[in-house]
Amino acid sequence: MALRWLLAVLTVLTVLALYANEQGRTRWLPVDGRTPGQLLKAVDDQPDGGASTAHMLKLPDDGVAIECELKAGFQFPYCELQIDLGRAGIDFTQFSHLRFALEAEGPTTDGQPPQVRVFLLGRRVGQALPVPPGGYKPHEVVWSATRAASAVQLRPDQFVVSSWWMREHPERIEEIGPKLDQVHILSIGTGGNAAPGLHRIRLYYAELVGNWMPVGTLRLGLLLLWMVSLLVYLALDARAAHRRLRRHTDDLEQRVERDPLTQLANRAGVERFIEELRRQGDNSYPVSIVFLDIDRFKDINDAHGHAVGDAVLVQFAQALRHHLPRGDLVARWGGEEFLILMRQTTAAEATSAAQRLRDRLAAEAWPEGLHITASWGVAEATTPAEMADCLQAADAAMYRAKRDGRDRVETRF
Numbered sequence: 337m338a339l340r341w342l343l344a345v346l347t348v349l350t351v352l353a354l355y356a357n358e359q360g361r362t363r364w365l366p367v368d369g370r371t372p373g374q375l376l377k378a379v380d381d382q383p384d385g386g387a388s389t390a391h392m393l394k395l396p397d398d399g400v401a402i403e404c405e406l407k408a409g410f411q412f413p414y415c416e417l418q419i420d421l422g423r424a425g426i427d428f429t430q431f432s433h434l435r436f437a438l439e440a441e442g443p444t445t446d447g448q449p450p451q452v453r454v455f456l457l458g459r460r461v462g463q464a465l466p467v468p469p470g471g472y473k474p475h476e477v478v479w480s481a482t483r484a485a486s487a488v489q490l491r492p493d494q495f496v497v498s499s500w501w502m503r504e505h506p507e508r509i510e511e512i513g514p515k516l517d518q519v520h521i522l523s524i525g526t527g528g529n530a531a532p533g534l535h536r537i538r539l540y541y542a543e544l545v546g547n548w549m550p551v552g553t554l555r556l557g558l559l560l561l562w563m564v565s566l567l568v569y570l571a572l573d574a575r576a577a578h579r580r581l582r583r584h585t586d587d588l589e590q591r592v593e594r595d596p597l598t599q600l601a602n603r604a605g606v607e608r609f610i611e612e613l614r615r616q617g618d619n620s621y622p623v624s625i626v627f628l629d630i631d632r633f634k635d636i637n638d639a640h641g642h643a644v645g646d647a648v649l650v651q652f653a654q655a656l657r658h659h660l661p662r663g664d665l666v667a668r669w670g671g672e673e674f675l676i677l678m679r680q681t682t683a684a685e686a687t688s689a690a691q692r693l694r695d696r697l698a699a700e701a702w703p704e705g706l707h708i709t710a711s712w713g714v715a716e717a718t719t720p721a722e723m724a725d726c727l728q729a730a731d732a733a734m735y736r737a738k739r740d741g742r743d744r745v746e747t748r749f
Contacts (some may be wrong), residue, residue, distance in 0.1 A: 339569065346565055350558050365431070365544040367421060367522055368400060375420040378402040379523070383469070386410030393536070401538035406442075408532045416455070416525030417537055423465065428456065428492045428516040431546030435489045438524065440481040442535030451527020452481040452537070456495055459518040461511045467520070473505075474498040475514050478527050489545075492516050582663055584612060597646060598653035601667040606675060609665050613679070614720045624686030625726050626676040627713040627734040631742040633672035640704055647703045652710075659696050660689070674710075675730075683716035683749055690714055690745045709743035711735075716749070 369376035380390035390404035404415030428434070440450045457472035459465075475495035479488070495514055502512075522542065526535055593605030601609070613620045630652060637645040649672065656666050656674060665677040678686050690712045702708045713734025717726035729748040737746040 338573075346562055349561070354558075363546055365426070366542070367419060367426070367434075367544055368436075368539060368542040369419040370400070373422040376400060377418050377420070378404065379416040379418045379525075380404055381410050381412075381414050384410065386413050388413045388415055390415035393538075395538075399538060399540065401536060403534070403536045404526070405534055406526065406530055406532045412528070413532065414453075414526050414530070415535065416523045417539060419522040419524075419542070421520055421522060423520075425459065425518040425520040426544070428458075428519050428544065431492065431544040433489045433491055433545045434542070435487070435545050436524075436542035437487045437540040438481065438538060439486065439540075440526075440535070440537045442526065443531040443533040444529045445531045446529050448529060449480045450535070451478055451529050453478045453525050453527045454490070454495075455498075455521070455523040455525070456516060456519045457521035457523065458515050459520065460507075461515065472521060473515055474501050475516065480527075581612075581616075595653075595668040598650055598668050600653050600657070600674075601665060603667070603669060606665065606667045606669075606677065609677060610723055613723075618719065620679040621720070622680065622682050622716050622718045623723070623726070624678045624681045624683050624714060624716045625730040626678070626686055626690050627669070627730040628674050628676070628690075628710045629734055629738065630672040631709045631711055631738070636706065640706075644703050644706075648706065648708060651700065651702065652697070652708065655697055655700055656693065659693055683714055683747055686714045686716070687745055687747045694743070694745060711737035711742050712745040713737055714745065714747040 367374070376392065378390040378392050380386065380388040382388065387407040387409050388404055389407075390402055393401040393403050395401055400417065402415065402417045406413040406415065434454075438452065440452050442450050444450050454477050456475040458475065459467060460471075460473045463471070474497070476498050477490055477495055493514075495516065497512075497514055524537060524539060524542075526537070593601050593608055595602045613623065630648070633645065633648075636648060649668075653666070653668065653674070656676065660666060660676065663679060664681075665675075667675045667677070669675045676686075676690075678689070681689075694710070694712065697708060697710065700708065711734055713730045713732065713736065715726045715729035715733060717723050733746040733748045737744045740746070
């Protein structure tokens with residue numbers, strides 16, 4: 337259920353983020369030459385050997401316009417309204433559109449509406465400032481304009497590198513293609529069908545439009561959000577599963593599978609715990625079983641009575657429980673025999689734990705000043721199928737410890 341809620345929330349957030357970035361969070365950057373740091377000027381073909389003349393017009397509404405007289409004598413006469421975007425340039429790839437409104441008028445060679453050519457002049461790969469005249473890489477778009485003000489919206493990917501420039505400036509294969517991340521000049525000029533005569537281009541506005549966050553960056557951020565969220569969920573789920581197992585272990589020791597004297601699990605509790613491990617598969621293995629039997633317990637009962645014997649059993653059980661991790665199962669197997677079941681523990685690790693317990697039991701203050709010791713047997717199961725054999729092997733190791741002198745730990749590796 338929690339996973340379904342998480343996926344639902346992530347899906348809603350993803351849709352809202354994509355929609356908001358596309359529709360709601362738009363930024364504008366004016367590029368009409370009237371923004372601080374930008375410059376306007378009229379450019380004609382005289383530096384290239386032509387005879388055309390161009391100049392800025394002063395308009396009563398503070399508008400932007402150029403007027404030029406195209407003259408024959410040059411192969412491709414032209415004039416342009418050029419906008420210097422500043423020394424640092426502008427990264428056009430961070431915007432979705434270049435939007436502007438303009439009107440153009442003037443004679444044409446084909447009788448059709450005059451064409452308008454828009455240039456974006458950018459730095460080449462590795463090109464340092466200052467860039468010499470003619471050193472920028474030109475990208476262009478050409479279309480037919482009208483005398484009435486018309487709004488135009490162009491995507492950066494609609495601009496292509498000028499073919500004449502590519503012929504004159506061969507590039508390495510990795511540099512071929514548009515480069516619009518450092519555009520320094522926006523130029524709006526006459527097109528290929530312009531005929532000699534008087535031409536006028538008026539710019540009402542020009543602006544870059546885009547999202548506050550590039551779509552690629554947003555998508556990467558959303559992907560990372562999904563990955564991190566799912567990883568956190570898996571980590572929390574694993575932690576919760578571990579807590580459930582610990583609670584289940586505690587529950588087993590608090591149900592009817594409990595020894596009424598020591599309040600430890602009894603044989604039924606052990607069998608229930610082993611069945612739970614079987615259902616979990618190999619995740620809890622290796623499992624080590626420790627059998628231990630209090631040495632000469634019958635002599636304690638005979639010499640001091642069953643009340644003292646019961647007190648020894650209770651204190652012995654409490655000491656085992658106190659000095660073992662909460663995830664390990666401690667049980668009274670019967671009489672003075674106890675069993676410890678350790679998940680994810682090898683026989684070597686269980687043997688070390690048994691030795692530590694043996695030392696701590698020796699330091700206990702027992703009823704009637706008794707000196708209590710135990711014989712220990714350890715065995716390991718690496719799969720659920722080995723659990724029955726492991727119980728028998730631990731039991732046999734415990735009896736071997738008794739035969740070999742008691743108060744010792746024997747291990748079946």
